[in-house]
Amino acid sequence: EVQLVESGGGLVQPGGSLRLSCAASGFTFSNYAMNWVRQAPGKGPEWVSYLSSSSINIQYADSVKGRFTISRDNAKNSLYLQMNSLRAEDTAVYYCARRGELLRDYYYYYFIDVWGKGTTVTVSS
Amino acid sequence: EIVLTQSPRTLSLSPGERATLSCRASQSISSSYLVWYQQKPGQAPRLLVYGASNRAAGIPDRFSGTASGTDFTLTISRLEPEDFAMYYCQQHAGSPGAFGQGTKVEIK
Numbered sequence: 001e002v003q004l005v006e007s008g009g010g011l012v013q014p015g016g017s018l019r020l021s022c023a024a025s026g027f028t029f030s031n032y033a034m035n036w037v038r039q040a041p042g043k044g045p046e047w048v049s050y051l052s053s054s055s056i057n058i059q060y061a062d063s064v065k066g067r068f069t070i071s072r073d074n075a076k077n078s079l080y081l082q083m084n085s086l087r088a089e090d091t092a093v094y095y096c097a098r099r100g101e102l103l104r105d106y107y108y109y110y111f112i113d114v115w116g117k118g119t120t121v122t123v124s125s
Numbered sequence: 126e127i128v129l130t131q132s133p134r135t136l137s138l139s140p141g142e143r144a145t146l147s148c149r150a151s152q153s154i155s156s157s158y159l160v161w162y163q164q165k166p167g168q169a170p171r172l173l174v175y176g177a178s179n180r181a182a183g184i185p186d187r188f189s190g191t192a193s194g195t196d197f198t199l200t201i202s203r204l205e206p207e208d209f210a211m212y213y214c215q216q217h218a219g220s221p222g223a224f225g226q227g228t229k230v231e232i233k
Binding site for chain 1: 157160169171172175179181215217222227
């Protein structure tokens with residue numbers, strides 16, 4: 001079964017740090033680009049960060065650039081998000097999400113086809 | 126930066142009715158990069174449609190997507206009780222991943 005399981009969330013004070021982990025199973029992790037997507041209470045999903053399969057291409061949302069760092073260990077089938085200088089507005093459920101890719105009729109299609117259940121991060125004093 | 130604007134924010138309909146959801150991009154994007162998700166409370170989003178009009182595996186054929194320029198539409202032909210949920214569009218062009226703000230399909 002294809003599965004993503006996040007861990008590492010919790011309650012942290014403003015200015016603090018957390019490291020989220022995502023354990024992948026049921027597929028060849030090293031073949032896939034990965035994302036972190038978050039969802040604040042009562043809000044829609046917000047893309048946070050993207051990491052290509054080989055870790056060459058890295059992208060961040062402006063809201064987290066300079067504070068968050070995405071990384072992966074393909075040998076351990078794991079994705080990480082180091083979050084520093086946390087703010088109240090970072091409070092959200094954080095999802096690990098696999099980027100699917102399909103080449104058909106000379107077109108590339110991209111989508112998020114596998115999501116974890118999420119881990120909750122609460123930033124509050 | 127590509128911004129996706131969804132409308133309406135809420136759609137109040139009865140089971141069996143047709144739902145039409147809109148997603149407009151702030152600039153031209155290839156339809157191959159436009160995706161629709163369904164999300165129910167307490168769950169992660171679920172992939173419905175990719176490439177604007179291709180149903181994902183296991184998605185019933187009452188769900189369909191179309192594209193016209195910067196306008197994208199998700200249609201649910203006949204609402205089933207399990208279809209009442211939030212729906213989000215997302216683009217994978219440029220800086221990957223911007224989502225629209227969502228449309229809630231609720232029971233009238």
